[in-house]
Structure formats: structure tokens, C-alpha cells
Amino acid sequence: MAERGAVLEGLRAYRLIAGMWVRSGMTYRASFVVTLFGNLVMTGLDFVGILLMFSQVDSLAGWSLPEVAFLYGASVTSFGLAHLAAGSMPQLGSRIRDGSFDVLLVRPVSVLAQVGGDRFSLRRLGRIAQGGAVLGWALVAADIDWTVSKALLLPLMLVSGAVIFVAVFVAGAAFQIYAQDAAEVQNAFTYGGTTMLQYPPAVFGKDLVRGVTFVLPLAFVNWVPAAHVLGRPYPLALPGWAAFASPLVAAGCCALAGLAWRTGLRSYRSVGS
Amino acid sequence: MRGRMHTTAGPGPGAGPEAFIALDRVEKVFDVRRRKGLLRRERHQVRAVDSISFTVARGEMVGYIGPNGAGKSTTIKMLTGILTPSGGRLRVAGIDPSRERTRLAHRIGVVFGQRTTLWWDLPLIDSYKLMRRMYRIPGARYRENLARMVELLDLGDLLEVPVRQLSLGQRMRGDIAAALLHDPEVLYLDEPTIGLDVVSKTRVREFLRQVNAERSTTVLLTTHDLQDIEQVCSRVMVIDHGRLVYDGALAGLHEVGESERTLVVDLERERPPVEVPAPARVVRVEGARQWVAFPASESAAGLVARIAERYPLVDLSVREPDIEAVIAKMYAERAGRASTQSS
Amino acid sequence: MGSARLYLAVAARGFRRYASYRAATAAGVFTNTVFGLILVYTYLALWDERPDLGGYDQAQAVTYVWLAQCLFAALALQGGGVETELMERIRTGEIAVDLYRPADLQLWWLAGDLGRAAFQLLGRGVVPFLVGGLFFPTALPTRFDTWVWFAVALALAALVSFGIRYLVALSVFWLLDGTGVNQVLMILGVFFSGMVLPLNVFPGVFGEVARALPWAAQLQVPADVLMGETAVAGAFAFQAMWAVLLLAAGRLLQSAATRRVVVQGG
Incomplete structure (x- = not known):
């Protein structure tokens, strides 16, 4: 009960902080439009890269363009949602360095909520729109044998994927408390992760796939659910129910990330900056 | 109250049931890793705050001074719950700051001279509205406090101005008002007059005295400006190398330092x-x-x-006399005394 | 002679400054290696389907991936060189101070950027390249003179890279806010330098255009020089043409910007 109250309080604080940043962002309308468009193009060019590949080949590791587009759309949409929700966490290190992190610590609300809502910006919707458009096209173009479970799995996949990426952002923020200057490391897991998931798992080495399935379970963002939807063999021959395990994996990731964050914050407060 | 040099650790003046802020042998030790050669690293400990004890009564106005790196801001950070002490006992309004950070936050106000809590691109009033919701300040109370702040700090024309367009002095006044909207019982100010012009400085000092008189808000401020202390504080504490070396009236400090x-x-x-x-x-x-x-x-x-x-x-x-000079002289004297004692 | 020493000192300072960010450098090495790993597998899959795609064999494609990761920071393909600081100085008006320095503005920043590039090549570039060479089949030249030509191509690439970013930075004199142009720089830089896919894989007229743009002089040309896929003289001429054009345009824009500052009184 107390735990639930804390979560609700945290969400309220998040809304307050994010709302302030949205209003701040609106004071530079021209810049807002330019960067919204920029975000759209920026992520879009990744897909242009894939289209260029498919201008030269008919399939990649046995996957057709619509199938790869499905992976791409799911990965980018999930990541886009996470990036919208917690995209400024990679800048925690600079907040710690310039001392403004201390300002967050003297406010009567959750620090995690404040860090999550920090520099919240609607221009990040560009990525979601672009990923969603590609996913939409893929759903039409790919040869999918629709069932009720597949239709239900789709939103579940996107939300769970976003939550898994949020957990990665939170863990990355916790890491920055120890190593503010090494903030770039987490790009390997966030941006690197979403890039990797755009391609079929069969492309990558077995050990790499094992790593992103069992160690950092990014495979549950889209690879495993997509295998079910598209009727393809599961990576690493996982059992059939694994496609529906994404919410559980996401919950587990959140628990671990929360633990990491708490540990990091405690160490900040006992070590200082 | 006469000033005195601290030689032993122990409860400072004003200890008693009315103590609002109480530190008892509070310590803060940092592990510092230094690079020695290419790969080897040497670890050693730095005592940023070394067994400090003092109490502050409700409604007192205290200046907390010392050279850079003496442990001033570490102490303030422990008092506000940002840092957890390595040892000793610390209470503010009966609360252990680092354990109950958010509960304490409702009862304290903090102004960091160099960093603002205000929203850079938004009108000043927007930041206050956020404070109202974040601290859950009742509507009537908020309106009353805001009106009083606007009057005392002369913020009337500034409320609709984006913070980025305010001068340093105006922004500082805005920050101080933001820290007081939720009726904190204690106000910590870290270098509140740094970089301000004379008029702004005077206005800030006057305001602090007034708030203290009206609401008996306890005020603890760190500063490099002796006039802040002279015009605001009845009591001054000097810290050096993590130790409290003086606690008393300003006049006594001059005497001790022979400035x-x-x-x-x-x-x-x-x-x-x-x-x-x-x-x-x-x-x-x-x-x-x-x-x-x-x-x-x-x-x-x-x-x-x-x-x-x-x-x-x-x-x-x-x-x-410049505060640095006073303190420098005091330290030189202490060092001299210590060496005669040890020989 | 005296001024050469000045610019050398500026370059050395740029080198040392970036060398002092040890943790950031280590983090960058890690990230570049991970991205290299991801890309190398996708390229392997692509070249499995179409061996000889874009005139590269599989080993050459792998080499290309790791070279791209190696040069990513040094050539600031996504931005993030000295131009970020220059933009900030223009935005805050501090640039007026630079104008009174007894040094040429463009050469001053070029020297600083070359110092930065030198460090990032050694500090951030070498390790991913070695990792790639150790764990994947690569196509590296055995002839010494090829490596010398490669070094020349890299130096020209650094000039082109600076030329582009200097123009972008100076635009802040008129635009006042660098966020938008920075983003455009990032997008164009990543895509048209061939970070996503080698430019020789781009099909048709689109490919021809991409290979003629200045960004091609940064990654694609040095890669082709290294792997003996192009005539050295033609490659150098292409790079030098863009370097001269961009730096000259930079000078023109610089004098217009300077007049602007003087007129506005700083």
C-alpha cells in the first residue's frame, strides 16, 4: 500500500516536472518544429539504410524486407516511447558535475521522478511517429497469419519493450552516479540495443544473442514476440510461451534497475560529488 | 554571548530542548582516489567535516564561514539531507535529514547562490506555481505568502518575466522567494549575495532580517562577505579543515583574530x-x-x-576588514599557538 | 615561423585537453566497439547474400566497419568537435574576444581541431580497429606505401571535416541558436559519410550524388585508399578540392561574420 502510494506520488511529480519542460520547450517554437522534424528524419535515415540494403538483396539472413521492417518498427517505437519518457537520463552526469543535481535532492518529491522528467520534450514524438509508420506498413506488407493472441501480443510487445528500455535508461543513470564522465557507455546499450534489434537475430553470433536474451534481455523487446507474430523460429529455440514473457521480463528489469538506482543514490549521498 | 575558540569537541552553546538544529560530533569522510603513475591508484581519506558539534535555536540567524574547501558546503549538504554523515548524530527539527529527506524537505528552504531552482525559459510566476503544487501549499496560504514576498522583495514587475531575462540580483530575489513559499522553519542560504550589486545585497539582507522577525525563521547562511554577517547574523561560526574553530558573536571574532x-x-x-x-x-x-x-x-x-x-x-x-584576512590571521595565530604548545 | 609555433601550441593544447577526459575516452572506445560489433554482423549477413556488393569482398566490408568506428570520433562525423565550443562562443558573444587575438580565427580553430582529431584517432580509434582486426577477417594492406597514402588521405579528410563544421558553426552568427543546424549536421554527417552503409553500395544516381558530396571525402575515400580500391591521385584530388572549397567558403563567411560583429559592436 505504501509502495503504491509512493509510485503514485512519483508519477504526480513526474507529471509536474515534465509539464514545466513542455512549456519551456514551447517558448522556442521555431526550434521545436525544426528539431521535431530533425528527429523524424534522423531516425528515418536508419530505415533508409535498410531500404538501401534491400535494394541490393532480397532477404537478410532469410528475412524479407517487411519482416525486417516489423523488427525495425517495433524496436524504434518501443525505444521511442522509452526515450520520450526518460530520454534525458543520459545527461544525469552533467547535472551531477554542475551541481544542479543537489537542487533536485532538496525538493520533497522522488529524485528518480525528477530525473526522469528532466528536459522532457515532445519533439521526441518524431521517433515514435516514424517507428510507428514503419511498423504499420510492415503489418500490412508482411504475410501474417493473424490470430487473436497475435493481435493482443502487439500492444503488449510495444509497452513491455518500452519498459525494458526505460529500465536500461534508469540503470544507466545509476551507473553515471559512479562514473559521470563515462556516460557514453550506456549509449552502447540504449542506441546500440535499438540498432541491433532492427536486424534479425539470425544475423548475429550465437553468444551475442545469448547475451541479449539472458544477460541484458533486450531480445524480449521485439525478437521473441516478433518470432511468434511472424511465425518464424524462436531465437535460441526458446519455448513457445516465451513470446508472452515480455511483461514479466520487463517487470524483472524494472526491479533490478530500481535496485541499482537506489544503490547509486545512496552511494551519492554517502560519497558526495 | 561571548565568542570562544573551540579546543575540544562537545555540545556548543545553546544546547537544550529548544535546539532546532543539533549536531553532535558529526563527521564526513570522503574516500579520494588519486592516480599515482599510469595504473596505480592511491586511496586516502579526507575528513571534510571532522567531529563538529553545535546547536542552533529556533529563530537564530547564524553565519557559517570559512575558506573554500573547509567543509562549509559539506555541512550544509548534510543538514539538507543531500549527504549522509559518516559518523555522529544530526537532527533538524527532530528529523534525521538523510533518512527522511522528503519529509524534511517540506520544513526547510534552500537557496544555492550559484544554481537556480527556477525554470529558465518560463515566467517567474510559473516556477512559484510549481512550488505550490510540489509542496502542496494550501491556496490561501500560497496567495498570502506570495503577496508578502512580492511586496518585500519587490517582485511585482518581474512575475511575468522569463527567468533568463532577469538580472542576477533579480533572480536571486526570485530564488529566495521560491524557497520561502512553503513556510519553511529554517532557511539555508549558500552564498546568497555572491555577484550582486550593492543595492541588491542590501535588499536581500534587509529581507532576511524581516522574515526572521515576522516568522522567526531560522537562518543559516554561508558567505564570503563580512557585511552579510554583520548586517544579518547575531552569531558566526568559523570552520577550517573540517573543524569548528570559532562560534560566537562577530565582535568576538575580530578580537580573536585581532583584525x-x-x-x-x-x-x-x-x-x-x-x-x-x-x-x-x-x-x-x-x-x-x-x-x-x-x-x-x-x-x-x-x-x-x-x-x-x-x-x-x-x-x-x-x-x-575583509573576512578572509580576519580568518587568515586567526588561523596563523592558532598554528603559532599549537607549535609553541607542542615544543 | 613564429606563428607556426603558435598554431602548433594551439594544436597541442587541443590534444591535451581531450586527453584529459580519460573516463569519457574509455567509454567512447567501449561504445564504438559495441557499435562495430553490431554493424559487422549485419554487413556479414549482407555480403553473404551478395558477395562482391559495392565492389567489396567480405573482408573489405568488415575492414570498412571497423575503420568507420575508428574514425567516427576523430573526424567528428556526427559533430562534437571544436565547433560545439565555437558555436557556444558565438552564441554568448565571447567570440568578440577571439577576434582581437593576434591570430587568424580560422587557423586558430583548425589547429585546435586537428589536435583534438589526433588524440581521438589514437585514444578512441585504435582500440576498436585492433579489436576488429583480431576477431574478424580484415583486408589490411601489407605494403608500407599504402599506409603512407592512407595517412595523407586521413589528413585531407580531417581538413574537409573541419571545413564543413566551421561553416556550420559560423551560421550561428545569423541563426543565433545552433540546435537546428547541429542536428542537420549530425544527420547529413552520419548518413552521407557512409556510417550507415558504405557509399559504394548506394544505388544509381543517388549513389553517384552521395559519392560526390564532401562527406564522401571523410570515410569512403580513405577507406578506398587503404584497401586499394581507388587511384590515389584521383582520391587526393577529390579530397583536396573539397578541402579548398570548404575552407575558402569558411574564410568568406568569416569575414562577413566579422563585419557583422564589428557593426553590432560585439
Whole structure:
């Protein structure tokens, strides 16, 4: 009960902080439009890269363009949602360095909520729109044998994927408390992760796939659910129910990330900056 | 209250049930890793705060001073719950700050001179509206407090101005108001007048006195500006190398530090050094202007009268000793005493 | 002679400054290696389907991936060189101070950027390249003179890279806010330098255009020089043409910007 109250309080604080940043962002309308468009193009060019590949080949590791587009759309949409929700966490290190992190610590609300809502910006919707458009096209173009479970799995996949990426952002923020200057490391897991998931798992080495399935379970963002939807063999021959395990994996990731964050914050407060 | 040099750790003056802030042998030790050579690293510990004890009663106004790196901001960070002490016991309003950070946050106000809590691109009033919701300030209370702040800090014309367009002094006033909207019982200010012009400084100081008188808000401020202490604080604490080396009235600090003030006199024309009674002495002559140093603990009036009756004066002014100089002198003296004791 | 020493000192300072960010450098090495790993697998899959795609064999494609990761920071393909600081100085007006320095503005920043590039090549570039060479089949030249030509191509690439970013930075004199142009720089830089896919894989007219743009001089040309896929003289001429054009345009824009500052009184 107390735990639930804390979560609700945290969400309220998040809304307050994010709302302030949205209003701040609106004071530079021209810049807002330019960067919204920029975000759209920026992520879009990744897909242009894939289209260029498919201008030269008919399939990649046995996957057709619509199938790869499905992976791409799911990965980018999930990541886009996470990036919208917690995209400024990679800048925690600079907040710690310039001392403004201390300002967050003297406010009567959750620090995690404040860090999550920090520099919240609607221009990040560009990525979601672009990923969603590609996913939409893929759903039409790919040869999918629709069932009720597949239709239900789709939103579940996107939300769970976003939550898994949020957990990665939170863990990355916790890491920055120890190593503010090494903030770039987490790009390997966030941006690197979403890039990797755009391609079929069969492309990558077995050990790499094992790593992103069992160690950092990014495979549950889209690879495993997509295998079910598209009727393809599961990576690493996982059992059939694994496609529906994404919410559980996401919950587990959140628990671990929360633990990491708490540990990091405690160490900040006992070590200082 | 007489000042005294701290030689042993123990509860400071004002200990008792009315103590609002209480520190008992509080320590903060940092592990510092230093690179030695290419790969080897050496670890050693730095005592940023070394067994500090003091209490502050409700409604007191205390100045907390010391050179950079002495442990001032570490202490403030522990008092606000940002940092957890390595040892000792610390209570603010009966709360252990680091354990109940958010509960304490409702009862304290913090102003960091160098960092703002205000939203850079939004009108000032928007930041206040956020404070209202974040601290859950009841509507009537919020309106009343805001009206009073606007009046005292002269913020009326600034409420609709984006913070990025405010001058440093205006922004500082805005920040102070933001820290007081939720009726905190204690206000911590870290260098509240740094970089401000004289008018802004005076206004901030006046305001602090007024708030303290109206609401008996406890005020603890760190500063480099002796005038902040002189005009605001009844009590001053000096910290050096993590230890509390002085706790008492400002006048006592001058005495302990044997600091000197300077009387600057402009004579009618160039003259040889004026005659003044010891220990006062002329330290500099430049054309018709002369500088006379005299103990800070003495009144300037006698000296002025004495010079005025013998020499025709055009103008005169008294320069306060710079706080760094006072403290430096005090430290030098302590070091000297310590070495005679040990030999 | 005296001024050469000045610019050398500026370059050395740029080198040292970036060398002092040890943790950031280590983090960058890690990230570049991970991205290299991801890309190398996708390229392997692509070249499995179409061996000889874009005139590269599989080993050459792998080499290309790791070279791209190696040069990513040094050539600031996504931005993030000295131009970020220059933009900030223009935005805050501090640039007026630079104008009074007894040094040429463009050469001053070029020297600083070359110092930065030198460090990032050694500090951030070498390790991913070695990792790639150790764990994947690569196509590296055995002839010494090829490596010398490669070094020349890299130096020209650094000039082109600076030329582009200097123009972008100076635009802040008129735009006042660098966020938008920075983003455009990032997008164009990543895509048209061939970070996503080698430019020789781009099909048709689109490919021809991409290979003629200045960004091609940064990654694609040095890669082709290294792997003996192009005539050295033609490659150098292409790079030098863009370097001269961009730096000259930079000078023109610089004098217009300077007049603007003087007129506005700083």
C-alpha cells in the first residue's frame, strides 16, 4: 500500500516536472518544429539504410524486407516511447558535475521522478511517429497469419519493450552516479540495443544473442514476440510461451534497475560529488 | 554571548530542548582516489567535516564561514539531507535529514547562490506555481505568502518575466522567494549575495532580517562577505579543515583574530603622516589621502575626532576588514599557538 | 615561423585537453566497439547474400566497419568537435574576444581541431580497429606505401571535416541558436559519410550524388585508399578540392561574420 502510494506520488511529480519542460520547450517554437522534424528524419535515415540494403538483396539472413521492417518498427517505437519518457537520463552526469543535481535532492518529491522528467520534450514524438509508420506498413506488407493472441501480443510487445528500455535508461543513470564522465557507455546499450534489434537475430553470433536474451534481455523487446507474430523460429529455440514473457521480463528489469538506482543514490549521498 | 575558540569537541552553546538544529560530533569522510603513475591508484581519506558539534535555536540567524574547501558546503549538504554523515548524530527539527529527506524537505528552504531552482525559459510566476503544487501549499496560504514576498522583495514587475531575462540580483530575489513559499522553519542560504550589486545585497539582507522577525525563521547562511554577517547574523561560526574553530558573536571574532579596520582620510592637501595614538598607525600615504589602520574591536569615533581636531578633513571613510584576512590571521595565530604548545 | 609555433601550441593544447577526459575516452572506445560489433554482423549477413556488393569482398566490408568506428570520433562525423565550443562562443558573444587575438580565427580553430582529431584517432580509434582486426577477417594492406597514402588521405579528410563544421558553426552568427543546424549536421554527417552503409553500395544516381558530396571525402575515400580500391591521385584530388572549397567558403563567411560583429559592436 505504501509502495503504491509512493509510485503514485512519483508519477504526480513526474507529471509536474515534465509539464514545466513542455512549456519551456514551447517558448522556442521555431526550434521545436525544426528539431521535431530533425528527429523524424534522423531516425528515418536508419530505415533508409535498410531500404538501401534491400535494394541490393532480397532477404537478410532469410528475412524479407517487411519482416525486417516489423523488427525495425517495433524496436524504434518501443525505444521511442522509452526515450520520450526518460530520454534525458543520459545527461544525469552533467547535472551531477554542475551541481544542479543537489537542487533536485532538496525538493520533497522522488529524485528518480525528477530525473526522469528532466528536459522532457515532445519533439521526441518524431521517433515514435516514424517507428510507428514503419511498423504499420510492415503489418500490412508482411504475410501474417493473424490470430487473436497475435493481435493482443502487439500492444503488449510495444509497452513491455518500452519498459525494458526505460529500465536500461534508469540503470544507466545509476551507473553515471559512479562514473559521470563515462556516460557514453550506456549509449552502447540504449542506441546500440535499438540498432541491433532492427536486424534479425539470425544475423548475429550465437553468444551475442545469448547475451541479449539472458544477460541484458533486450531480445524480449521485439525478437521473441516478433518470432511468434511472424511465425518464424524462436531465437535460441526458446519455448513457445516465451513470446508472452515480455511483461514479466520487463517487470524483472524494472526491479533490478530500481535496485541499482537506489544503490547509486545512496552511494551519492554517502560519497558526495 | 561571548565568542570562544573551540579546543575540544562537545555540545556548543545553546544546547537544550529548544535546539532546532543539533549536531553532535558529526563527521564526513570522503574516500579520494588519486592516480599515482599510469595504473596505480592511491586511496586516502579526507575528513571534510571532522567531529563538529553545535546547536542552533529556533529563530537564530547564524553565519557559517570559512575558506573554500573547509567543509562549509559539506555541512550544509548534510543538514539538507543531500549527504549522509559518516559518523555522529544530526537532527533538524527532530528529523534525521538523510533518512527522511522528503519529509524534511517540506520544513526547510534552500537557496544555492550559484544554481537556480527556477525554470529558465518560463515566467517567474510559473516556477512559484510549481512550488505550490510540489509542496502542496494550501491556496490561501500560497496567495498570502506570495503577496508578502512580492511586496518585500519587490517582485511585482518581474512575475511575468522569463527567468533568463532577469538580472542576477533579480533572480536571486526570485530564488529566495521560491524557497520561502512553503513556510519553511529554517532557511539555508549558500552564498546568497555572491555577484550582486550593492543595492541588491542590501535588499536581500534587509529581507532576511524581516522574515526572521515576522516568522522567526531560522537562518543559516554561508558567505564570503563580512557585511552579510554583520548586517544579518547575531552569531558566526568559523570552520577550517573540517573543524569548528570559532562560534560566537562577530565582535568576538575580530578580537580573536585581532583584525584591523582602516580609516581612509582625505586631507586638504598633501602632508606627512598624521599623528595617531598607538596601536593605530598610518600604513599608506598617497597625495592628500592617508590610510590609518586601527584594531577592529575599537570604535572609529575617537580616532576620527582626534584627527579632525588637528587636521582639516575633506572626507573620510572606514573600511571593514575583509573576512578572509580576519580568518587568515586567526588561523596563523592558532598554528603559532599549537607549535609553541607542542615544543 | 613564429606563428607556426603558435598554431602548433594551439594544436597541442587541443590534444591535451581531450586527453584529459580519460573516463569519457574509455567509454567512447567501449561504445564504438559495441557499435562495430553490431554493424559487422549485419554487413556479414549482407555480403553473404551478395558477395562482391559495392565492389567489396567480405573482408573489405568488415575492414570498412571497423575503420568507420575508428574514425567516427576523430573526424567528428556526427559533430562534437571544436565547433560545439565555437558555436557556444558565438552564441554568448565571447567570440568578440577571439577576434582581437593576434591570430587568424580560422587557423586558430583548425589547429585546435586537428589536435583534438589526433588524440581521438589514437585514444578512441585504435582500440576498436585492433579489436576488429583480431576477431574478424580484415583486408589490411601489407605494403608500407599504402599506409603512407592512407595517412595523407586521413589528413585531407580531417581538413574537409573541419571545413564543413566551421561553416556550420559560423551560421550561428545569423541563426543565433545552433540546435537546428547541429542536428542537420549530425544527420547529413552520419548518413552521407557512409556510417550507415558504405557509399559504394548506394544505388544509381543517388549513389553517384552521395559519392560526390564532401562527406564522401571523410570515410569512403580513405577507406578506398587503404584497401586499394581507388587511384590515389584521383582520391587526393577529390579530397583536396573539397578541402579548398570548404575552407575558402569558411574564410568568406568569416569575414562577413566579422563585419557583422564589428557593426553590432560585439
